[in-house]
Amino acid sequence: MAMRVATFAMNERMLSASLRTQAKMAQMQIQQATGQVSTDYGGLGATAGKVLDLEISTARSKLYGSAATEANARVQVMVDQVSTMTDRVTDLRAQVTSALSTDRTDTSASDLAAAASSALEDLAGLLNVRYEGRYLFGGSATTSAPVDIDGYAPADPTVADTSYYKGNGTIASVQVSADRTIAYGVTAADPAFERMLRAVQALSTVDGTTSDSDLEAMSADLVSALDAVTAVQSRLSISSAALERAATSQQDYQDFVANQLTGLTGVDVAAVTVQLTAYETQLQASYAAVGKVQGLSLLDYLR
Numbered sequence: 001m002a003m004r005v006a007t008f009a010m011n012e013r014m015l016s017a018s019l020r021t022q023a024k025m026a027q028m029q030i031q032q033a034t035g036q037v038s039t040d041y042g043g044l045g046a047t048a049g050k051v052l053d054l055e056i057s058t059a060r061s062k063l064y065g066s067a068a069t070e071a072n073a074r075v076q077v078m079v080d081q082v083s084t085m086t087d088r089v090t091d092l093r094a095q096v097t098s099a100l101s102t103d104r105t106d107t108s109a110s111d112l113a114a115a116a117s118s119a120l121e122d123l124a125g126l127l128n129v130r131y132e133g134r135y136l137f138g139g140s141a142t143t144s145a146p147v148d149i150d151g152y153a154p155a156d157p158t159v160a161d162t163s164y165y166k167g168n169g170t171i172a173s174v175q176v177s178a179d180r181t182i183a184y185g186v187t188a189a190d191p192a193f194e195r196m197l198r199a200v201q202a203l204s205t206v207d208g209t210t211s212d213s214d215l216e217a218m219s220a221d222l223v224s225a226l227d228a229v230t231a232v233q234s235r236l237s238i239s240s241a242a243l244e245r246a247a248t249s250q251q252d253y254q255d256f257v258a259n260q261l262t263g264l265t266g267v268d269v270a271a272v273t274v275q276l277t278a279y280e281t282q283l284q285a286s287y288a289a290v291g292k293v294q295g296l297s298l299l300d301y302l303r
Contacts, residue, residue: 054257055261058254058261060178061250062250064178064246064250065176065250065254068174068176071243072184072240072243074132078137079233079236079240081127082126085126085196088119089196089222089225090226091119093222095115096112096203096222100215105208109206109207112206113205113207116200116206120197123196123197123200124148128147137187138187139171139172140170140172141166141167141170144166144167146167146187146189147166147197148166149164149197149201152197153201154201154202160195161194161198162189164188165189167188168187171183177246180246182239182246184236184243186236192231192232193229195221195225195228196225196226199222199224202221203218203222206218
């Protein structure tokens with residue numbers, strides 16, 4: 001019986017199949033090691049564009065979240081400063097109340113005036129706070145102290161006077177998303193701070209001739225200033241809460257996108273491991289078949 005023997009084409013086909021299996025195994029070994037579909041965009045196929053868009057969106061969200069967090073840190077410093085201001089003014093008012101309940105002498109009046117002068121310097125220092133190299137209460141003028149009380153002496157304690165202020169009127173703000181900006185700052189020229197400094201400065205001028213009615217008026221001014229400064233503190237706290245929510249919102253978005261990216265670029269390592277084992281078995285069988293074909297000889301059929 002005649003037989004045609006042609007092993008070259010068969011050998012080429014089996015060798016090509018083995019090489020394809022080997023290449024697939026190499027890709028799956030990388031997936032097993034990294035947990036990713038591919039180490040570059042080229043291996044993602046049609047999903048590469050979507051993955052790139054999501055990664056850009058994530059990077060932008062991180063910038064917004066970071067900006068909101070940094071701004072909130074500044075607001076927290078401002079809240080702490082304002083809280084200390086209210087404590088300082090409250091203590092001073094307590095001294096005024098004590099002075100009104102006792103007979104004043106030149107010495108006690110001098111002590112009260114000295115306490116007010118000290119408080120005025122403390123308040124100016126609190127308004128001149130620096131955080132991360134920038135003054136917080138000077139508007140956009142962040143490189144120089146916004147308050148200077150040297151020579152500060154309002155001619156009329158009932159008329160607003162911001163001559164102490166060296167900053168500008170710009171209110172700090174930060175962009176926390178593509179379409180939202182939060183204004184969070186307050187300047188040392190705010191009416192609440194102006195009233196506070198004016199009231200304390202007036203108290204620093206008391207002496208033995210200051211009448212009870214004048215001292216009571218100064219005390220009332222301190223109370224009014226305290227109310228106004230407390231309102232500023234509340235505004236800052238509201239801004240802080242808004243900034244915190246904005247940062248949290250951006251983090252939630254980043255987590256959401258991260259889950260999407262995992263679905264697009266990640267692989268089930270356990271499933272890949274099972275497939276890899278199957279391919280290893282297939283490749284071993286292919287090598288065995290190739291070896292068998294390559295071992296064939298025409299002489300085996302001509303003997």
